[in-house]
Amino acid sequence: MSKTYYLTTPLSDSDVEQLKSGDIVYLSGTIYTARDAAHKKLVDLINDGKELPFEIEGSVIYFVGPTPPKPGDPIGSAGPTTSYRMDSYSPILIRQKGLKGMIGKGKRNQEVIDACKECKAIYFGATGGAGALLARQIKSAEVIAYPELGPEAIRKLEVVDFPLTVINDSYGQDLYKIGREQYEVK
Numbered sequence: 001m002s003k004t005y006y007l008t009t010p011l012s013d014s015d016v017e018q019l020k021s022g023d024i025v026y027l028s029g030t031i032y033t034a035r036d037a038a039h040k041k042l043v044d045l046i047n048d049g050k051e052l053p054f055e056i057e058g059s060v061i062y063f064v065g066p067t068p069p070k071p072g073d074p075i076g077s078a079g080p081t082t083s084y085r086m087d088s089y090s091p092i093l094i095r096q097k098g099l100k101g102m103i104g105k106g107k108r109n110q111e112v113i114d115a116c117k118e119c120k121a122i123y124f125g126a127t128g129g130a131g132a133l134l135a136r137q138i139k140s141a142e143v144i145a146y147p148e149l150g151p152e153a154i155r156k157l158e159v160v161d162f163p164l165t166v167i168n169d170s171y172g173q174d175l176y177k178i179g180r181e182q183y184e185v186k
């Protein structure tokens with residue numbers, strides 16, 4: 001039986017530990033955007049022993065490349081990107097820098113699931129195809145790193161009640177696997 005939670009960033013271990021695959025979360029606070037090009041730059045900075053452009057510990061990264069905003073709007077359509085493209089980078093950010101949450105769409109590999117379990121992190125799913133609706137929950141957006149990447153630049157977003165589903169929890173559970181098992185004919 002899934003539960004509904006209202007959480008505010010930054011996330012703590014206790015925030016993450018209460019969540020189970022299938023739970024609904026309405027997230028508020030600061031989140032950051034980054035897709036694969038930005039993730040590569042972040043991991044390169046870690047490997048070079050340099051500072052990152054924002055505090056990752058306790059943070060949530062949204063895998064999104066938003067469209068340009070209409071006049072007066074903070075952001076354009078902001079639907080989730082397929083997450084597997086970040087799978088080679090996410091475990092490093094979780095294990096070395098304390099990343100607590102990721103938002104995207106689609107399955108993650110076992111290394112990401114293991115890192116979530118080891119370090120009390122979470123992977124949330126956002127509804128694909130609903131970028132215009134999701135953008136309504138984004139109250140401000142500011143490019144804070146890599147403007148040369150255009151839509152893939154790192155942005156600081158302020159969100160209110162951003163609707164998410166827990167896909168991979170900190171116990172190693174995977175909603176995609178759980179859902180399939182419910183309907184398998186044995």
